[in-house]
Amino acid sequence: xxxxxxxxxxxxxxxxxxxTLLPAGYVLTGVLADGDTARLLWRPRVGELLxxxxxxxxxxxxxxVTVGTLAAWAVERTTLRGxxxxxxxxxxxxxxxAFVNSFGWYSLSPSFAGLGAAVLxxxxxxxxxxxxxxxxxxxxxxxxxxxxxRILGNTTWPTFGRIVLPQLRPAMSGGAxxxxxxxxxxxGALQALRFDTxxxxxxxxxxxxxxxxxxTALAGxxxxxxxxxxxxxxxxxxxxxxxxxxxxxxxxxxxxxLGHTAPVAYGGLVLLAAGALGVPLGCIAFWLLxxxxxxxxxxxxxxxVSTSIVLALLGAAVTTTLALPxxxxxxxxxxxxxxxxxxxxxxxxxxPGIVVAxxxxxxxxxxxPSLYQSxxxxxxxxxxxxxPRAMVSLRAALRQTPPEFDDVARSLGVRPVAVLLRVTLxxxxxxxxxxxxxxxxxxxxxxxxxxxxxPIGTRTLATQFWSSxxxxxxxxxxxxxxxxxxxxxxxxxxxxxxxxxAES
Amino acid sequence: xxxxxHTLLALAxxxxxxxxxxxxxxxxxxxxxxxxxxxxxxxxxxEEVGQAWADAFTAKTGIKVEVRNGSDFExxxxxxxxxxxxxxxxxxxxxxxxxxxxxxxxxxAPVDAATKAQVPAEYSSSKGDWVxxxxxxxxxxxxxxxxxxxxxxxxxxxxxxxxxxGRFGISPSGADFQAIVSAVYAVQGDAAxxxxxxxxxxxxxxxxxxxxIMKAANAGEVPGGVIYHYYWYGDQAxxxxxxxxxxxxxxxxxxxxxxxxxxxxGVLKSSKHPAEAQRFLAYxxxxxxxxxxxxSDALEYSVGTGVAANPKLKPxxxxxIPPVDLNTLxxxxxIEEMQRVGLL
Numbered sequence: 001x002x003x004x005x006x007x008x009x010x011x012x013x014x015x016x017x018x019x020t021l022l023p024a025g026y027v028l029t030g031v032l033a034d035g036d037t038a039r040l041l042w043r044p045r046v047g048e049l050l051x052x053x054x055x056x057x058x059x060x061x062x063x064x065v066t067v068g069t070l071a072a073w074a075v076e077r078t079t080l081r082g083x084x085x086x087x088x089x090x091x092x093x094x095x096x097x098a099f100v101n102s103f104g105w106y107s108l109s110p111s112f113a114g115l116g117a118a119v120l121x122x123x124x125x126x127x128x129x130x131x132x133x134x135x136x137x138x139x140x141x142x143x144x145x146x147x148x149x150r151i152l153g154n155t156t157w158p159t160f161g162r163i164v165l166p167q168l169r170p171a172m173s174g175g176a177x178x179x180x181x182x183x184x185x186x187x188g189a190l191q192a193l194r195f196d197t198x199x200x201x202x203x204x205x206x207x208x209x210x211x212x213x214x215x216t217a218l219a220g221x222x223x224x225x226x227x228x229x230x231x232x233x234x235x236x237x238x239x240x241x242x243x244x245x246x247x248x249x250x251x252x253x254x255x256x257x258l259g260h261t262a263p264v265a266y267g268g269l270v271l272l273a274a275g276a277l278g279v280p281l282g283c284i285a286f287w288l289l290x291x292x293x294x295x296x297x298x299x300x301x302x303x304x305v306s307t308s309i310v311l312a313l314l315g316a317a318v319t320t321t322l323a324l325p326x327x328x329x330x331x332x333x334x335x336x337x338x339x340x341x342x343x344x345x346x347x348x349x350x351x352p353g354i355v356v357a358x359x360x361x362x363x364x365x366x367x368x369p370s371l372y373q374s375x376x377x378x379x380x381x382x383x384x385x386x387x388p389r390a391m392v393s394l395r396a397a398l399r400q401t402p403p404e405f406d407d408v409a410r411s412l413g414v415r416p417v418a419v420l421l422r423v424t425l426x427x428x429x430x431x432x433x434x435x436x437x438x439x440x441x442x443x444x445x446x447x448x449x450x451x452x453x454x455p456i457g458t459r460t461l462a463t464q465f466w467s468s469x470x471x472x473x474x475x476x477x478x479x480x481x482x483x484x485x486x487x488x489x490x491x492x493x494x495x496x497x498x499x500x501x502a503e504s
Numbered sequence: 505x506x507x508x509x510h511t512l513l514a515l516a517x518x519x520x521x522x523x524x525x526x527x528x529x530x531x532x533x534x535x536x537x538x539x540x541x542x543x544x545x546x547x548x549x550x551e552e553v554g555q556a557w558a559d560a561f562t563a564k565t566g567i568k569v570e571v572r573n574g575s576d577f578e579x580x581x582x583x584x585x586x587x588x589x590x591x592x593x594x595x596x597x598x599x600x601x602x603x604x605x606x607x608x609x610x611x612x613a614p615v616d617a618a619t620k621a622q623v624p625a626e627y628s629s630s631k632g633d634w635v636x637x638x639x640x641x642x643x644x645x646x647x648x649x650x651x652x653x654x655x656x657x658x659x660x661x662x663x664x665x666x667x668x669x670g671r672f673g674i675s676p677s678g679a680d681f682q683a684i685v686s687a688v689y690a691v692q693g694d695a696a697x698x699x700x701x702x703x704x705x706x707x708x709x710x711x712x713x714x715x716x717i718m719k720a721a722n723a724g725e726v727p728g729g730v731i732y733h734y735y736w737y738g739d740q741a742x743x744x745x746x747x748x749x750x751x752x753x754x755x756x757x758x759x760x761x762x763x764x765x766x767x768x769x770g771v772l773k774s775s776k777h778p779a780e781a782q783r784f785l786a787y788x789x790x791x792x793x794x795x796x797x798x799x800s801d802a803l804e805y806s807v808g809t810g811v812a813a814n815p816k817l818k819p820x821x822x823x824x825i826p827p828v829d830l831n832t833l834x835x836x837x838x839i840e841e842m843q844r845v846g847l848l
Contacts, residue, residue, distance in 0.1 A: 045846055106716075111725050191712050196677075200712075204677040204848060206577045291743050354578065361585040369589060451574045452582050456544060456591075467551040467573060475742060 009333065010341075012325040017344045019322075020384050024223050024347045026359035030216030040217040045201075049218070053197040053225065056118055057183045063123040064179045065172055068130025071272060073160075074265045076138040078256045086269060087135070087496045091128050093276035094438075094495070095488030097445035097462075098125040099188030100481050101276065104283035106193065113194040121189050124276040126182055130175030132434065132495055133396055137171040138164075140400055156256060170399060173236040174392040177346070180229045181388055184222060184350040188447070198222045199352045206354055219355050226350035230343050281485075284478050291475025300459075305483055308460045311450075312443040312487075314375070315382035316436040320390045322383050323435065327394035328424070332403060345391055348384040353448030356385055360453060373455055381449040386442045390435035397431020398424075437491040444488050461487065541777045542568040543784055546583065546592040548576045549638065549767055553802045554596060560796055561787045567780050576602035576679055583772070584609050593775040594784055596637055596767065599679050600830040603634045603768035607831060612770040613778060619786040627766045627807045630831050634770030635789050638797055639805040641823055642684050642763045644672075644753040645736055646728035647721045656753050660688065660730070660761025661696075664703025673717040673729035674708045676847040680732055680765065685842060686833040687763035691826045698841060705845040715739070719746040732765065737803040737816060756824040764825040766807065 031037050040046075075086045093101070102121045106112050141164070149159040187199050196204075198218050205215035258265055323345070330342035348356060360381055364372045371377045401424070409423045410416070425432070447462045454460075461484045468477035547554030551573050558569035572592070574582070580602040583590050590611075597603055606612060612633035620628060620635060627636030644657060657663055663672055675681050689697040709726050711717045717729035718736060733754075739747040755761035769788055771781040787793050794808035805813045805820050813820050842848040 043843065045843060045848065048846075107719075109723070109725075194710055194712060200677070201848075203577075206581055290745050354581075357578075358581060358585050361582055365586050365589045372589075373591065448578065451572075452578060456570045456572050463573065 009325070009329060010337070013329045013338070013341050016322045016326050016387075017341045019380070020345045020348045020387050022348075022363060023351050023356045023359040023384060026362060027216055027219045027223055027351070027355065030213070031220045034213040034216065036213055037217045037220070040214045041221065046218070046221075049196060049198050049201050050221070052115070052195060053184070053199075053222075055115055056122070056186075056195070056197055057180050057225070057229070059115070059119045060122045060126070060183045061176050061180045063119055064127040064130050065176050067123060067272065068127040068175060069134050069168065069172060071127070071269065072131050072135040072138055073164075074269065076135050078258050078265065080258065080262075080265060080269075084496075088493065089269070089273045089277070090131050090135075091492050091496050092273075092489070093125060094128045094441050095485050095492045096125070096277065096280050097188070097481070097484055098122065098186065099191065099445075100284070100484070101125050101280045102189040102191070102193060104280035107283050107286070108279065115195060117193045118190055118195040120275075121193065122179075122183055122186060124272075125189060126179045127272075127276075129178045129182070129438075130172060133171035133175050133392070134168055136396070136430070136434075137168055137400075141167055169236065171396060173233050174396055176236070177229065177233040178388055178392055180233075181226065181346060181349045184226055184229070185352050187352055188445075198225070202352050203354060215355075219351060222351060223347060226347055229350070230346055234339075234343075284481050284485075287475055287478035288482075291478070295476060296479055301479060301483065304459050304461055304464055304480070305487060307458060308444055308462070308484075309487060311375075311378070311382075311454075311458075311460060312440045314379055315386070315443040316390075316439040318379045319383045319386050319439045320394070320432055320436045323387055323390035323394055324432075327391055327398060331395055331398040332406075342391070342395075345387045349386065349388045353385065353446070356381060357449045357452040360384070360449075373453060375455055378450065378453045378455075378458075381453050382439070382443050382446065385446065385449065386439045389438035389442060393431045393435035393438060394428065395431075397428035397434075401427045434495055437494045440491045441488050444484055541780050542570055543593045543777055543780055544591050545569050545571045545784070546579045546595045547571050547573050548579045548595070548597040548602060550598075550802060553638070553797065553800065553804070556796055556800060557788050557793055560792070561784055564787070564792075565783065567784070569784065580605045583611060587611070588774045590772055590774045592772050593777055593781040594769065594771055596769040596788070598640075598767050599683055600629075600636075600766045600768050601679050601683055601833050603629065603770060604831050604833060606770070607631060607633050611773055613773045613775065613782075615770065616782045616786060619782065619789055622786070622791075622808055623789050624807070624809060626827065627764075628830070629768065629770075630829055634768040635785070636766040636807040637769040637788050637793070638767040638802075639764050639807050639820075640732040640734055640767070641754065641805065641818075641825075642687075642761055642765070643731060643733045643736065644728055644755065644761070645718050645721050645731050645747075645750050646753060647724055647749050648751045649749060650724060650727040657761075658755075659757070659759045660684070660755055661692065661700055661759075663707060663730070664700045666707075669707045670709060671727045672708055673711045673720055673726045674704065675711050675713055675717060675731075676708075676842060677712055678714070680714060681730065682838060682842065683765050683833050684730065684761070684763055686838045687826060687828050688760040689838060689841075690828045690832070691758075691760040701841055701847070702845050705847050710847075715746065718750065722747050722749045724749070730761075733817070734803040741801060741803065741816075754818060754823060756822075758824055758826045760826055762823055762825050763828065764805070764820075764823060766830055767804070768830075 071090050074080055075083060075090060080086060101124060105117070105121055146159055146163050149163045154162065185199055187203055190197060190200055198221060202215045202218045205218065326342050326345055329338045360377065364377055405423055405427065406419055409419045414422065445462050447466055450460055450463055461480050465477050465480035465484065468480065545554060545558055554571055554573070558571050561567065562569055576597045576599055579595065583592060583595060583606055595606060607629060614632055615635055620632060623635045627639065628634065646656065657668070662668065685701065688700060692700065711720060714731040714735045717731050718739065720726045721729050733752065736747050736750065736752055769785050771778060771785055775781045789808055791808060791811055794806040794811035797804065798806040798811055798814050803814055803817065805817065839848065
């Protein structure tokens, strides 16, 4: 394995990385062009924003990792009854847009605000991003190591801490990275919670007449924070080999007996489901029932649903395809170059949608006017925004696949392209499916880029929900929120199926 | 066996996606294909308002109008990023600062004289490059069980006094409240306004969005708040779940708090159909377009001469608004002042 990848393999990966770096480049040019950056950044308000953003990212990510890992362990590795139901319930919050969840909680009480509220709502919305990879990994673990540990005298918790947790590290840190990036760029969910971060402040600056420069300066700080997060994740992942080496198939692990802790496990999971699903669904039901503007215009709803689904399918296909060469390079040809290429694809996700959209507008209008406001342009924006969702899933799948299979196929005379199609892809099909489903879910709720970059006249569930809820017709908005959840449900279900296939 | 199955599955998925891809590319392309003179409206007004104007104009003239929806700041920044290549012909907003932003980059064409004559000068750009098409009034929303009529502030300036500490909400991050602050600077002068702003920073509870403030007042979380009128009327018309415990106070008396925020409309310099675009703007700000607005359930004020506002609203003539130059609203000074006291 050479540390320097061959040019042919490097080119597509570098091209993808360059594409996802466009928004960060746009921010950098803006900062360099404006001489006033120091004054705009050296203010007490920026210190306040920095504290808030860092607190939210650290606490939110820690909460998601804790909740996601514990829930995954309880569902996958204990004698809990009704496992399929719990699996579905634990993943289902992915189908509920974070801003709908936030509206739901907020309407319980207007005093629901501040850091605590922000951490609670974002944790309930994003813990499945940790739950999913951890649950998948728990199913794939060979129980032999744990059994050895037990034989050597360790009880349940030391075994969990010394043997299971280290093996879960890549899954936990991959999930944590996704959560942290989402929190950096989160706007919709924080809007009503009176908690300001860099991203909310950037939106505020764009609303002020003369303040493009201040917005770019703040976005510059956001890019730096993202680099910091990426660095931390690199340190946490570790480089241990995770693919099995032994011959034969791994047995299924024996479930841990819950015993007297059963009520705690059931109670915790019920609370989690109630908070993440019950509250937002209850809120939608309330709007549907109390509002006089509630209407179900069948034609309009049908057209909007199909546009949303087609865009989300295309977005998922494009994003996952683009992520593949980068993920492959970073796992199969590790080294400084491939790591740099892989890391750079995460930057777009940490920037607010408005910054990404304005960057693409500026570039497209100048250099690709024929593509401007075309479907292709919108799909490019989705790829830039959601690449990490596909990347994390693909990388996890590649890491669990022994590279020897590829080598064996090559030694049997199969050409590299055929190896990819006949060996590698089928082996990582689960990761491809999971990544695509995650991107699909993100596209369904994407708002800013869709508004600015879609072909004129395009209406998606998210744009219609936004349009109705800004003119405060909550009854009119509710059907769109409900449809977003229904359309997302199959993708969320697919994610649970994907992880169950590992058992068979 | 497993491998074959997976490959087949992958193939099937790819084909299905490919097929939908073709289907998808057809739909937006056909709707985006410019016919002889299809106008493009960048609509930051409420979607129903912009769409209603576009549909009625097409019915009357046969000129097609395609609508892109977004918020004031999104679309204004988009137009600036697009520059001379903007596909937009006409731009309408919720508040005038977004118009002033585009105007400051010299991207609007002058408005036809006949169109300007349809709207009173105080509701239009002093540069003559956009006109008012609708308006919303500043109001004080209050919980009627917590605040008696006698306790109400008589001027928006009263909110800086100690008795209002922690007792009202504002949404300083929104363009709405920023426009109100600029009105205070315009009406009261710099010194008085700066002292007031500091008082407001010390006294106010910070919310994001007008409807959030209204619901908080309704729930008794805060006794009152500064918002625009139509949030309240809109909620009342929609069942009143967020406003049934509240009432509105209009400041009047040419008080800065009686500020009327104007929604503007303008024709882009880069428009490829300037004649049709001017005609569309004339229609929206003219008697027919204004009547359409007044009769709709948008509950915004019509501003065209000779068209009465929606009868559910307090008449425009009774609002007794302060005189303000709309093109200077929300200027760099106000933003710097709000940054200085720490509201932004």
